[in-house]
Amino acid sequence: MDLIKLIESRLAEGNDDSFYILNLEDVRLKYRLWMEKIPRVVPYYAVKCNDLEEVLNTLRDLGAGFDCASKKEIHQMLALNVDKEKILYTHTAKQISHLKYSAEQNIEKITFDSVEELEKIKKVHPNAKVVLRIRFDAASSIINLGIKFGCDPIKEAPKFIELCKDMNMNLIGISFHVGSGTQDFGIFERALATVRELFDFAATIGFKLNFVDIGGGFIGENISLLDNYAKSINTGIDKNFPSSNEVEIVAEPGRYFVDSAFSIATQIVLKKSGTDGQIHYYLNESIYMSFLIAFLYKSDLKFTIIRKSKMENETKSEKLSTLWGCTCNSMDKIMGDCMMKEMEIGDWLIFHNMGAYTLTVSTKFNGFENNKVFILK
Numbered sequence: 001m002d003l004i005k006l007i008e009s010r011l012a013e014g015n016d017d018s019f020y021i022l023n024l025e026d027v028r029l030k031y032r033l034w035m036e037k038i039p040r041v042v043p044y045y046a047v048k049c050n051d052l053e054e055v056l057n058t059l060r061d062l063g064a065g066f067d068c069a070s071k072k073e074i075h076q077m078l079a080l081n082v083d084k085e086k087i088l089y090t091h092t093a094k095q096i097s098h099l100k101y102s103a104e105q106n107i108e109k110i111t112f113d114s115v116e117e118l119e120k121i122k123k124v125h126p127n128a129k130v131v132l133r134i135r136f137d138a139a140s141s142i143i144n145l146g147i148k149f150g151c152d153p154i155k156e157a158p159k160f161i162e163l164c165k166d167m168n169m170n171l172i173g174i175s176f177h178v179g180s181g182t183q184d185f186g187i188f189e190r191a192l193a194t195v196r197e198l199f200d201f202a203a204t205i206g207f208k209l210n211f212v213d214i215g216g217g218f219i220g221e222n223i224s225l226l227d228n229y230a231k232s233i234n235t236g237i238d239k240n241f242p243s244s245n246e247v248e249i250v251a252e253p254g255r256y257f258v259d260s261a262f263s264i265a266t267q268i269v270l271k272k273s274g275t276d277g278q279i280h281y282y283l284n285e286s287i288y289m290s291f292l293i294a295f296l297y298k299s300d301l302k303f304t305i306i307r308k309s310k311m312e313n314e315t316k317s318e319k320l321s322t323l324w325g326c327t328c329n330s331m332d333k334i335m336g337d338c339m340m341k342e343m344e345i346g347d348w349l350i351f352h353n354m355g356a357y358t359l360t361v362s363t364k365f366n367g368f369e370n371n372k373v374f375i376l377k
């Protein structure tokens with residue numbers, strides 16, 4: 001009912017743009033559940049996933065840290081008075097100016113996965129506490145990050161650890177990211193066993209590592225999955241790092257915290273029947289706006305309908321339909337060839353689980369933009 005009122009009041013002002021709805025309580029609930037089920041792992045939220053200030057402030061106040069990958073993200077977190085200790089700089093291919101900035105700002109914990117990057121760090125930020133990122137891919141994920149980041153844990157990692165010794169760099173630990181959005185839960189336990197082996201190897205050459213970063217990848221759409229991640233992570237920790245004062249363990253969840261907290265309201269601008277027998281709907285949203293990642297990775301989309309005329313009975317039948325985005329590009333198709341209840345021009349569709357990688361990747365292409373977020377505190 002609140003949403004219907006909101007839509008009506010916007011329409012009364014002549015505003016029929018799409019918009020986001022954020023339920024901040026959902027973010028707080030996710031944090032509470034994480035701390036309850038995975039108490040030994042401190043979450044460092046991945047800022048790139050959704051950098052809306054209210055989200056960042058909420059997580060900061062709850063005690064989360066932040067995973068940043070650029071000068072601007074670091075600056076953003078410092079401007080929100082986030083403790084420097086609570087910022088990780090996790091890009092493994094850093095621009096020199098960004099690296100310099102992190103040195104000037106005393107951002108200490110930074111990652112690398114190559115000799116070449118280590119040499120850059122040595123030159124620009126020699127007192128950094130470096131973290132070696134290894135590759136440890138889940139069997140399946142929405143976004144595989146291993147093809148681009150992380151060194152081989154067997155063929156390369158021991159060499160790089162030795163190199164840190166030779167170069168007199170302060171190596172403090174190991175990180176990995178199994179891939180964004182995985183249901184290969186056991187991967188965390190296996191990765192932690194490998195991290196333990198690297199800790200043991202490092203000890204043989206005089207490094208006492210004390211930092212483990214288990215990355216992100218946790219699906220946020222369905223909270224019941226958290227138990228599966230927790231089981232694997234907790235078992236991995238208990239087996240390999242039983243003593244809690246010996247090592248600090250963090251994670252970098254992005255989508256987990258924000259995905260289910262955001263919805264998008266979008267209106268049907270045009271309905272027409274095609275010669276292909278389908279109904280074609282044109283929305284005021286786009287793959288250049290909130291649906292880019294869903295488009296690239298062919299995500300399942302879920303929506304509910306708010307009818308323009310609420311009095312209308314809901315017994316409409318399902319028809320083969322396509323939902324087009326608003327830009328003048330024919331690639332801009334949000335859903336194609338799907339059975340949907342018949343809708344009308346002026347009806348609103350509410351897409352759920354739209355918090356991860358939506359606002360931060362949205363463009364202004366063709367003069368269309370979705371930049372309004374209504375917040376339910």
Ligand SMILES: *Cc1c(COP(=O)(O)O)cnc(C)c1O
Nearest residue numbers: 046180181216217252253254255
């Ligand atoms: C993107 C990213 C994350 C967040 O990943 P999610 O799958 O959203 O949890 C964490 N760490 C690094 C280094 C990343 O690049």
